[in-house]
Amino acid sequence: MSPSTYPDVMDKLVSLCKRRGFIFQSSEIYGGTGSVWDYGPLGVELKRNIKDRWWNAMVRARDDIEGLDAAILMHPRVWEASGHVAGFTDPLIDCRNCKKRFRADDPKIKGTPGTPDAQCPACGMKGTLSEPRMFNLMFKTFMGPVEDSAAVVYLRPETAQGIYVNFLNVQQSTRQKVPFGIAQIGKAFRNEITPGNFIFRTREFEQMEMQFFVDPEGDHMQWFEYWKAQRMAWHRALGLAESRLLFHQHTKEELAHYARAAFDIQFDFGGTLGFQEIEGVHHRGDFDLSRHQEYSGKKLEYFDQPNNRRYVPFVVETSVGADRTTLAVLVNGYREESVEGEAEGRTVLGIHPSLAPIKAGVFPLVKKDGMPEFAEKLSAELRKSFPVFYDESGAIGRRYRRQDEVGTPFCITVDGQTMEDGTVTVRDRDTLAQERVAADRVGGIIAERLQA
Amino acid sequence: MSPSTYPDVMDKLVSLCKRRGFIFQSSEIYGGTGSVWDYGPLGVELKRNIKDRWWNAMVRARDDIEGLDAAILMHPRVWEASGHVAGFTDPLIDCRNCKKRFRADDPKIKGTPGTPDAQCPACGMKGTLSEPRMFNLMFKTFMGPVEDSAAVVYLRPETAQGIYVNFLNVQQSTRQKVPFGIAQIGKAFRNEITPGNFIFRTREFEQMEMQFFVDPEGDHMQWFEYWKAQRMAWHRALGLAESRLLFHQHTKEELAHYARAAFDIQFDFGGTLGFQEIEGVHHRGDFDLSRHQEYSGKKLEYFDQPNNRRYVPFVVETSVGADRTTLAVLVNGYREESVEGEAEGRTVLGIHPSLAPIKAGVFPLVKKDGMPEFAEKLSAELRKSFPVFYDESGAIGRRYRRQDEVGTPFCITVDGQTMEDGTVTVRDRDTLAQERVAADRVGGIIAERLQA
Numbered sequence: 001m002s003p004s005t006y007p008d009v010m011d012k013l014v015s016l017c018k019r020r021g022f023i024f025q026s027s028e029i030y031g032g033t034g035s036v037w038d039y040g041p042l043g044v045e046l047k048r049n050i051k052d053r054w055w056n057a058m059v060r061a062r063d064d065i066e067g068l069d070a071a072i073l074m075h076p077r078v079w080e081a082s083g084h085v086a087g088f089t090d091p092l093i094d095c096r097n098c099k100k101r102f103r104a105d106d107p108k109i110k111g112t113p114g115t116p117d118a119q120c121p122a123c124g125m126k127g128t129l130s131e132p133r134m135f136n137l138m139f140k141t142f143m144g145p146v147e148d149s150a151a152v153v154y155l156r157p158e159t160a161q162g163i164y165v166n167f168l169n170v171q172q173s174t175r176q177k178v179p180f181g182i183a184q185i186g187k188a189f190r191n192e193i194t195p196g197n198f199i200f201r202t203r204e205f206e207q208m209e210m211q212f213f214v215d216p217e218g219d220h221m222q223w224f225e226y227w228k229a230q231r232m233a234w235h236r237a238l239g240l241a242e243s244r245l246l247f248h249q250h251t252k253e254e255l256a257h258y259a260r261a262a263f264d265i266q267f268d269f270g271g272t273l274g275f276q277e278i279e280g281v282h283h284r285g286d287f288d289l290s291r292h293q294e295y296s297g298k299k300l301e302y303f304d305q306p307n308n309r310r311y312v313p314f315v316v317e318t319s320v321g322a323d324r325t326t327l328a329v330l331v332n333g334y335r336e337e338s339v340e341g342e343a344e345g346r347t348v349l350g351i352h353p354s355l356a357p358i359k360a361g362v363f364p365l366v367k368k369d370g371m372p373e374f375a376e377k378l379s380a381e382l383r384k385s386f387p388v389f390y391d392e393s394g395a396i397g398r399r400y401r402r403q404d405e406v407g408t409p410f411c412i413t414v415d416g417q418t419m420e421d422g423t424v425t426v427r428d429r430d431t432l433a434q435e436r437v438a439a440d441r442v443g444g445i446i447a448e449r450l451q452a
Numbered sequence: 453m454s455p456s457t458y459p460d461v462m463d464k465l466v467s468l469c470k471r472r473g474f475i476f477q478s479s480e481i482y483g484g485t486g487s488v489w490d491y492g493p494l495g496v497e498l499k500r501n502i503k504d505r506w507w508n509a510m511v512r513a514r515d516d517i518e519g520l521d522a523a524i525l526m527h528p529r530v531w532e533a534s535g536h537v538a539g540f541t542d543p544l545i546d547c548r549n550c551k552k553r554f555r556a557d558d559p560k561i562k563g564t565p566g567t568p569d570a571q572c573p574a575c576g577m578k579g580t581l582s583e584p585r586m587f588n589l590m591f592k593t594f595m596g597p598v599e600d601s602a603a604v605v606y607l608r609p610e611t612a613q614g615i616y617v618n619f620l621n622v623q624q625s626t627r628q629k630v631p632f633g634i635a636q637i638g639k640a641f642r643n644e645i646t647p648g649n650f651i652f653r654t655r656e657f658e659q660m661e662m663q664f665f666v667d668p669e670g671d672h673m674q675w676f677e678y679w680k681a682q683r684m685a686w687h688r689a690l691g692l693a694e695s696r697l698l699f700h701q702h703t704k705e706e707l708a709h710y711a712r713a714a715f716d717i718q719f720d721f722g723g724t725l726g727f728q729e730i731e732g733v734h735h736r737g738d739f740d741l742s743r744h745q746e747y748s749g750k751k752l753e754y755f756d757q758p759n760n761r762r763y764v765p766f767v768v769e770t771s772v773g774a775d776r777t778t779l780a781v782l783v784n785g786y787r788e789e790s791v792e793g794e795a796e797g798r799t800v801l802g803i804h805p806s807l808a809p810i811k812a813g814v815f816p817l818v819k820k821d822g823m824p825e826f827a828e829k830l831s832a833e834l835r836k837s838f839p840v841f842y843d844e845s846g847a848i849g850r851r852y853r854r855q856d857e858v859g860t861p862f863c864i865t866v867d868g869q870t871m872e873d874g875t876v877t878v879r880d881r882d883t884l885a886q887e888r889v890a891a892d893r894v895g896g897i898i899a900e901r902l903q904a
Binding site: 024067072099135143153155162169175295296 | 470471472473476478479480481482483485486488489490491492493494495496497499512513515518519520521522523524525526527530544551553587591592593594595596597598605607614617618620621622625626627639641643645655744747748750752831832835836839842845
């Protein structure tokens with residue numbers, strides 16, 4: 001991986017996101033919760049817009065994909081079948097003296113853990129560090145009144161298993177025929193030892209996953225190629241720069257033993273973080289359904305009626321992080337630029353208009369001569385169609401800047417001429433061009449541009 | 453509470469919901485997970501439509517309410533401040549012999565627990581039952597590598613606290629002025645001892661909560677009355693029958709010690725379940741913000757600039773269950789009726805067209821003469837605007853019935869006349885009236901009726 005040619009804007013984004021209400025640290029007044037974040041008023045709308053775009057593209061616009069919303073708490077056997085109980089682990093080292101734990105690759109550890117010369121980085125004792133032991137990344141809890149091993153359930157570490165265990169329920173209730181898919185948006189949880197990079201790797205996150213079921217004797221590799229292309233096109237349509245997106249093919253070492261092929265879609269987050277996975281498109285063969293057949297004792301076969309054939313389908317999975325995509329959209333859109341003829345520059349969130357939390361700012365030029373009343377009425381009218389923000393405080397230039405940095409694509413100003421002829425100015429966030437249009441046409445014009 | 457005059461349709465609904473893909477038992481192939489449910493293809497759309505209606509009414513249509521999406525995992529001190537660690541409990545009884553646990557009100561227990569004559573319903577021993585002890589209903593888990601008391605975090609038992617701890621973050625980033633509200637949709641978890649009644653009381657559920665912050669020296673009681681009326685109107689606009697909705701005022705015994713007034717909106721689920729809470733509208737005073745001030749040591753005061761006054765606002769809360777509302781919509785809509793001139797009756801899900809998972813069925817009358825091609829093309833065209841279902845299998849009457857029982861408001865049939873003059877029939881789910889309209893006008897007509 002070569003270092004990124006894009007600048008590192010993460011610290012600036014974290015600050016902007018807090019100040020303007022995109023993303024707050026969770027439980028901040030209590031000192032925060034480790035690597036968990038809350039979406040504020042603008043962040044929740046941005047993320048909703050991204051999730052809705054995915055749902056519309058993957059479910060509502062197609063007749064071969066069904067939606068699902070499976071629960072976070074699942075039967076514990078699910079995670080034995082999936083391999084998470086045995087294999088979803090990181091190596092950790094214990095100190096027998098002070099009982100602290102460390103990642104096996106913690107650079108503060110001196111010497112070889114498990115030998116007499118290794119020194120604990122916390123209490124300083126020698127020879128007390130254990131050999132590395134595997135630590136499971138699933139959060140566990142207890143269901144029912146008794147906290148014993150029989151009551152253990154896990155917070156799902158991925159949404160995909162909810163789709164697999166419901167494969168026949170969905171297929172039979174919808175009468176879908178293979179090939180078809182099941183799609184789901186939902187929270188997942190991983191007790192990461194070293195989370196970080198803002199909302200890139202968090203302990204609580206949201207996935208948008210689709211499992212596409214195909215005939216193992218049919219054109220499954222073509223479907224794999226189809227989904228690779230579809231998903232890359234989706235990210236580009238979000239407005240992510242082509243130069244920041246690439247496919248990373250899993251090497252033999254990276255590839256899961258059951259996988260037939262796997263590509264990640266990576267996005268260049270800039271700075272030292274650089275290219276990182278935002279989505280995986282994986283050909284998983286019949287591993288998942290076969291394992292659930294084995295562990296549940298229930299058949300998960302598809303019956304191909306015309307050919308009188310029963311089989312366990314192959315699965316092509318597309319799995320994208322809603323939080324990572326939100327971060328990619330923010331990073332991709334963030335820019336600082338100088339403005340001709342002005343001493344101060346501006347910060348712009350150049351995000352796709354369809355994703356912008358606020359579609360239009362509405363301003364009276366000054367707080368008199370009926371302009372606030374006109375602007376407030378216009379604002380209320382436009383709010384019936386899309387989110388708008390009414391602002392009458394401060395100089396007009398400052399109000400434009402406030403909308404620029406939260407990505408509002410249009411600003412509408414009510415001025416002296418409005419009071420004479422009913423026209424307003426519409427300013428474009430990116431070109432800074434202002435055009436004068438009749439106030440009663442402005443809603444239609446903006447709605448049209450949001451579709452484009 | 454008088455028994456319901458409406459019939460008990462729950463068993464029939466559970467069966468319909470599984471068969472048609474509204475709601476499945478979670479992890480069914482493994483024998484299920486206790487009182488946790490998965491939403492299937494039709495259920496996820498129905499619930500999304502309900503949640504979107506709430507979000508649009510409470511956030512997007514207003515300029516005085518901001519959205520939020522706080523995390524499920526919060527700092528554990530949050531639940532000390534809220535009172536959940538100390539008080540969110542149910543009484544349980546242990547058997548010292550067999551280690552089993554029982555609810556204190558379990559009718560199988562004979563004698564007085566804690567005395568020598570009490571008999572364990574599981575092992576049959578006498579004198580082994582403990583006195584009732586309080587059991588906390590929060591799910592707990594451990595964050596980080598060490599499973600000790602310092603690492604305990606809880607799955608939130610309600611979303612409201614995420615709003616309180618973010619009160620100043622939201623207020624300052626949006627520059628809102630009191631009175632204003634913060635609204636959130638999200639999952640919450642309660643380790644209920646006796647959950648049940650399908651999706652009425654579950655261990656994992658979804659809330660739609662709004663906290664409205666008001667001046668304690670102002671017209672807070674008027675705001676309370678305002679929100680009572682608004683929320684009742686919202687349920688009625690969903691199509692819930694007026695005769696099935698009522699306000700239940702909390703008695704002195706029910707009222708929390710800090711609450712100034714509290715009303716529940718109850719819905720009549722029929723049968724023995726009868727009237728049950730689906731929403732709470734509660735005047736919580738300054739209890740929550742004051743407690744978080746105390747426990748966090750951080751001021752949570754609003755600064756009223758014009759009057760140079762600082763105060764902790766009062767809170768009017770509206771809290772509605774997304775799953776309970778979904779169940780209410782299903783129960784309210786379910787009906788079986790006879791059809792004039794037909795031997796078999798029909799089952800109808802008479803839900804509001806805007807909530808229906810599928811807006812239109814599209815059928816070729818017969819599978820020949822170009823009708824399937826015409827109908828598939830029309831179906832693809834309509835799908836750009838709203839969810840449709842194409843169906844060519846079985847007799848036309850059977851296809852109508854299949855759409856009736858999932859609440860599809862319109863069915864469009866392509867027949868012989870279509871091939872001559874380009875008109876189709878549009879059948880209304882409720883009136884059964886069929887009108888003939890030009891195929892290229894049908895999308896506009898249905899879109900219009902969905903708005904109504």
